[in-house]
Amino acid sequence: MPKSPIEKLREFFKTDIEIKDLQDVPNIAISELRGVDVVYAQTLKEEHKIEKILDLAQMDPIPEIPGLDPSILEKWVKLCSLIVNYSQQPAAEKKIILAGLDNAGKTSLLSVLQNKYSVIKNLLPTRGLSRETLEFFGMSLTAWDLGGQIAYREKLYFQKPELFFSDADLIIFVIDIQDNKRYDDALDYFESIIKAINKLDEHPLFLITFNKFDPDLKENDEFIKNKGALIAEITKIKGSHRVIFTQSSIFDRASVEKMFSIGFKEISQPTEALRFILKSYAERVNARSITILSKDGMIYESYGSNDSETEIISQTSLILQTLHKFHVDNGFKEEDTITLNYKKNNVEFIGTRIADLDEAPIFVWLSTSDPKESLELLGGLKQDIIPLLSMFL
Missing domain, CATH: 3.30.450.30 (Dynein light chain 2a, cytoplasmic)
Incomplete structure (x- = not known):
């Protein structure tokens, strides 16, 4: 049975502490934090007025304390900051959007992650929105797989973008690196998503994956050059949004795991x-x-x-x-x-x-x-x- 937010936070503290409510966590004494010596806790209290978890989370700059390694104090500060943030907003189910042109391989990537290799050859293009709640690596995710046909791009997603793009934590945009005739279409689609996100005043993380970068193409000069050109164009389009670039192939499971891992860990507290x-x-x-x-x-x-x-x-x-x-x-x-x-x-x-x-x-x-x-x-x-x-x- 999954642990409650209080049970998860209790692991940061010494075993005899009792936490009744998440709102109480920022006010817990720093001496209760696991690994914090009572002597250093007393020094922080007397010399720097740092007594509670919230106080330590907000400490800036980090002072020098005789006998205490600065990196250890910095670790305590980061942990307290995380604890305070988590107590105010426990991790919720994440919304992941998979977008890209039709035949870019979006659904196949999800199938690889779920070890559903046998279904890949029989996959048909996703029509409209396919949504499912999944458990990946212990994380609860809602994957929104947006079909990439032009009819949906022009008449569905962008007429009411709030129905599709609102509250997204991560948008994975998939580009078929082998289909160079449709690079411009892919860039236009990405730009439309950026405009929709800006209109909604949303700030998800974007993960751009150059898919179908199969093992035999990794050293191919043409595809490497094309990838560089696409990165340059996307960088112009993205504006202030944060974008991470990667590449993937269903014939290289490690590349798929790495791609999803990068995205998932970046949206985790x-x-x-x-x-x-x-x-x-x-x-x-x-x-x-x-x-x-x-x-x-x-x-x-x-x-x-x-x-x-x-x-x-x-x-x-x-x-x-x-x-x-x-x-x-x-x-x-x-x-x-x-x-x-x-x-x-x-x-x-x-x-x-x-x-x-x-x-x-x-x-x-x-x-x-x-x-x-x-x-x-x-x-x-x-x-x-x-x-x-x-x-x-």
């Missing part, structure tokens, strides 16, 4: 705090990169010392975890920890199961040259991230 905690842990154990993901392949968050390291750990963890699942499905015993050691490169990839939240296994993967220290300090990381991850579920 715990993202900033989780990213900071991963960064702090990686720096403390001198790890190159680290990622947290579900058994189904959702990447909750990743951190790398640079973009390349982030990409490497994201792809490696997905591939190795999928391979391990394949082995288990074929009779192998499940391993607690999976490793891949590149001795000549002095780097080891380590994946281990750190928790089960609402029966959903959670894994941490990291790349490091010192696996012993990384694993020894994993307990502290687990204590920090479990309350955050419970907010996803």
